[in-house]
Structures are given as C-alpha cells and as structure tokens.
Amino acid sequence: MPIKLGIIGYGGMGMWHHKNAQKVGGVDVVAAFDIDAYQVNVAKEAGLKGYHSLDEFLKDEEINTVLIATPNDVHKDLAVASANAGKNVIVEKPVAMSMKEIDEIIEAAEKNNVVFTVHQNRRWDKDFNKVKKAVELGMIGDVYTIESRVHGAGGLIYGWRNKKECGGGMLLDWGVHLIDQILYMIPNKVVRVYAELFSVLNKDVDDYFKLLMKFDNGLSAQIEVGTFCLKPLPRWFVGGNKGTLVVDDFEGHGEIVKLNKLADKFDAEIVETTAGPTRTFAPRPEEVKDHFELPDVNSEWIEFYANVRDTIEGKAELIVKPDEVKKVYSIIEAAFKSNQLGKAVEL
Incomplete structure (x- = not known):
C-alpha cells in the first residue's frame, strides 16, 4: 500500500518533508493542514489539498499517514488525534514534552493498530x-x-x-x-x-x-x-x-590515526616545551604513525521514508522504534x- 501522506504544519520543516518524501517511490504527499491561512495557501500553490480545519484534514480518506511538523508542545495531541482517526503517524523530533506524553501516543497507536515512528533522520547522516x-x-x-x-x-x-x-x-x-x-x-x-x-x-x-x-x-x-x-x-x-x-x-572529512610496528623501536624521550619538560605528552614521530581513510x-535521509513505507506494507520493521524514542527521552x-x-x- 503506497503512503498517502498528509502534513500537519506546513512551515519550514513541513515544506522540507514535502520536497523530500516524494522522492521515494510509493510515497505521495497529498495534503497539508496549518493553523496559518497563509501557509495553507502555500500548500495549495504547491499542488496539495489545503485544510484550515484539523477535523476536515483527518476525515480525508485518501490520507493514510500523517506527518506532524509543528512546535513541540502540540505534538502529542496531534499524534493521538491522528492515530484515533486511523492514520499512521510520523512525528518530528522531539516526539513530545514528557515520557507520559510519549506513552499516550504509543497507546493510541497500538489501540488503533497504526504505525508510529519519529523522524530521527540523522541516523542516516x-x-x-x-x-x-x-x-x-x-x-x-x-x-x-x-x-x-x-x-x-x-x-x-x-x-x-x-x-x-x-x-x-x-x-x-x-x-x-x-x-x-x-x-x-x-x-x-x-x-x-x-x-x-x-x-x-x-x-x-x-x-x-x-x-x-x-x-x-x-x-x-x-x-x-x-x-x-x-x-x-x-x-x-x-x-x-x-x-x-x-x-x-x-x-x-576526517581520518583514523594508528601506530605502526615502528612505534616499538622508539623510546619516549623527555622534550622541552614552553610548559616545561615532559615525556608523557611528547609528540610521537610521524614515521611511527599510520593515517587511514x-x-x-x-x-x-530519504531512506527513512522508504522504511516507513515498507513497514506499513508489512515488508520490514521500523528502524526508529518507539522504545528507542523513549530511551532517548529518558x-x-x-x-x-x-x-x-x-x-x-x-x-
């Protein structure tokens, strides 16, 4: 089943998700809801169905998955409402404002048999x-x-x-x-x-x-x-x-530095520095060090959406799991x- 995605909060991150989610096959962004009438018009101009009412948005039967990209303090209420409407739920991080709120979201998702995850996209950095x-x-x-x-x-x-x-x-x-x-x-x-x-x-x-x-x-x-x-x-x-x-x-960009076999042949010597003599912090000669890529x-990042799609279709397990989200918040x-x-x- 392809994802028919509706976005709650069509601001900077909402528009970012619109742009990137549709790069994945089987993911189609179809609608957006925002409390700001201007942003609703922006969504419409971008080819989406624009909603001024959360109730009307959640009644849209084409939407099977909701992505919440709003200020953090309203994540929980929107996620619970979306799950209760039978929608799969993706929430921007942080998922909520307390562990209690996270538990309420998980409970709503389990009760309504929908997928719930959090956009921890930097696992793909x-x-x-x-x-x-x-x-x-x-x-x-x-x-x-x-x-x-x-x-x-x-x-x-x-x-x-x-x-x-x-x-x-x-x-x-x-x-x-x-x-x-x-x-x-x-x-x-x-x-x-x-x-x-x-x-x-x-x-x-x-x-x-x-x-x-x-x-x-x-x-x-x-x-x-x-x-x-x-x-x-x-x-x-x-x-x-x-x-x-x-x-x-x-x-x-960076490197790995390790000692080679030549290091065994070099005894640490006391060196004079502006801070005084030292042997412990004397620099290693370059010839005893190997540099690796x-x-x-x-x-x-778009692999996140592909995983959610495959999970909804029963072909994979969530990579960003609710219990992992709870560990982060703890x-x-x-x-x-x-x-x-x-x-x-x-x-």
Missing part, C-alpha cells in the same frame, strides 16, 4: 555512519570515549524554538538527534547522566549545553551543542585503545534534572 561503521569494525580497538558536537556561530535562536513553553532550546532540538545517534551506535546501557545547560544569548532557552553519558561497559560519551561558537571544534572525536578517529564536518558509507529528562540539581543523575 554520512559523518555519523562513518563513525558507526568504524566503531563496529573495531578500526580503533576498544572505544573508551566519544565526543559528538555541533557548533554554530549565529548565536540567536528564532521563532518558537526560542520559547520554552513550546519546547524550544538546543537540548530538545539538536540534542535529541545527537543522543539518538550515540544510543543507536552503542548497544550498552547508560547508567549515569551529567549535564550543564547555558543561556548565553537567548535568555529563555538553552543555547549551549554539555551532556555526559556513562555506559555500563565503562565508555564515556560527551555531547556538546552551542549556537555561538566562532571557532568550531571537530564534529567527532573518538578514542580507542588502538587509535584515534576524528571527523571534521557533516560531510565526513574513514570507511565508505552510502546512506541518504536521557533528555535526566539531563534536565542533572542541570537543575547540579550533579550527575543515576539511571
């Missing part, structure tokens, strides 16, 4: 999949630390994302993606969360945060997002007991609690 593949292949040995960060220079957050009551701020924006990536890559259980949130230029929401996750296998993962970083650090830094991996940007990957709730208490939170 090129940079992420290069890191994930390298870790899974053991290319740098046993990984003990992962740093994942997104630094922007704009500073200001615009629109509803700058309103706390709408679910704004970077932890609920980019944080959701980066947490999901780490949990999708590392199968172990998170046992401890520590977070610090800052409002640097945007007083009502967090525009910079650091989040530390400790796993039960000893691995530590740090996530950092900042909107006012004028000299960004690398997108990824991953340390293993056999090498180091660095990814510079979203395009996946990151593994090749082939992934595209980390977010722990991060907010850690920041409030000023200490780590045990899970």
Whole structure:
C-alpha cells in the first residue's frame, strides 16, 4: 500500500518533508493542514489539498499517514488525534514534552493498530555512519570515549524554538538527534547522566549545553551543542585503545590515526616545551604513525521514508522504534534534572 501522506504544519520543516518524501517511490504527499491561512495557501500553490480545519484534514480518506511538523508542545495531541482517526503517524523530533506524553501516543497507536515512528533522520547522516561503521569494525580497538558536537556561530535562536513553553532550546532540538545517534551506535546501557545547560544569548532557552553519558561497559560519551561558537571544534572525536578517529564536518572529512610496528623501536624521550619538560605528552614521530581513510558509507535521509513505507506494507520493521524514542527521552529528562540539581543523575 503506497503512503498517502498528509502534513500537519506546513512551515519550514513541513515544506522540507514535502520536497523530500516524494522522492521515494510509493510515497505521495497529498495534503497539508496549518493553523496559518497563509501557509495553507502555500500548500495549495504547491499542488496539495489545503485544510484550515484539523477535523476536515483527518476525515480525508485518501490520507493514510500523517506527518506532524509543528512546535513541540502540540505534538502529542496531534499524534493521538491522528492515530484515533486511523492514520499512521510520523512525528518530528522531539516526539513530545514528557515520557507520559510519549506513552499516550504509543497507546493510541497500538489501540488503533497504526504505525508510529519519529523522524530521527540523522541516523542516516554520512559523518555519523562513518563513525558507526568504524566503531563496529573495531578500526580503533576498544572505544573508551566519544565526543559528538555541533557548533554554530549565529548565536540567536528564532521563532518558537526560542520559547520554552513550546519546547524550544538546543537540548530538545539538536540534542535529541545527537543522543539518538550515540544510543543507536552503542548497544550498552547508560547508567549515569551529567549535564550543564547555558543561556548565553537567548535568555529563555538553552543555547549551549554539555551532556555526559556513562555506559555500563565503562565508555564515556560527551555531547556538546552551542549556537555561538566562532571557532568550531571537530564534529567527532573518538578514542580507542588502538587509535584515534576524528571527523571534521557533516560531510565526513576526517581520518583514523594508528601506530605502526615502528612505534616499538622508539623510546619516549623527555622534550622541552614552553610548559616545561615532559615525556608523557611528547609528540610521537610521524614515521611511527599510520593515517587511514574513514570507511565508505552510502546512506541518504530519504531512506527513512522508504522504511516507513515498507513497514506499513508489512515488508520490514521500523528502524526508529518507539522504545528507542523513549530511551532517548529518558536521557533528555535526566539531563534536565542533572542541570537543575547540579550533579550527575543515576539511571
């Protein structure tokens, strides 16, 4: 059964979904609903059926799947209403404002026997999949630390994302993606969360945060997002007991550095630095280091829609599963609690 997609919220992301979802065979965007009459007209001009009423939109029998791309605080009500109308439900991240709201959506989807998932499209990012593949292949040995960060220079957050009551701020924006990536890559259980949130230029929401996750296998993962970083650090830094991996940007430029057999022939020497003598931090000679390219990957965001299509047709399982969505949100709730208490939170 092909997807006949109706979009709730025909703003920036709604239009983005319209453009990209229809690139997949068996996915047809047919309608849009928005509370803004202007955006409804934009949808009509783009060839969609435009609705000013949610009830009328959900009564459209051609629509079998709804994609919700609205401010975060209304996700739950719209998702439950869509499921109760017998529509499959795709929700933009973050799926809701609390674990209780997520449970209500899952309950409605199960009761009405419809598919429910969340648009965690960054599982298909090129940079992420290069890191994930390298870790899974053991290319740098046993990984003990992962740093994942997104630094922007704009500073200001615009629109509803700058309103706390709408679910704004970077932890609920980019944080959701980066947490999901780490949990999708590392199968172990998170046992401890520590977070610090800052409002640097945007007083009502967090525009910079650091989040530390400790796993039960000893691995530590740090996530950092900042909107006012004028000299960004690398997108990824991953340390293993056999090498180091660095990814510079979203395009996946970077490398893996490992020691070769010549390293056994070089004894560490004390070197003089401006900070004084050191042997522990003396640089390794270049001849004992090997540089490797990151593994090749082939992934595209539109694969998300193809998976939803195949799941609805009974040909596949969801890649972004509801229980995984809940695990991500449990980390977010722990991060907010850690920041409030000023200490780590045990899970």
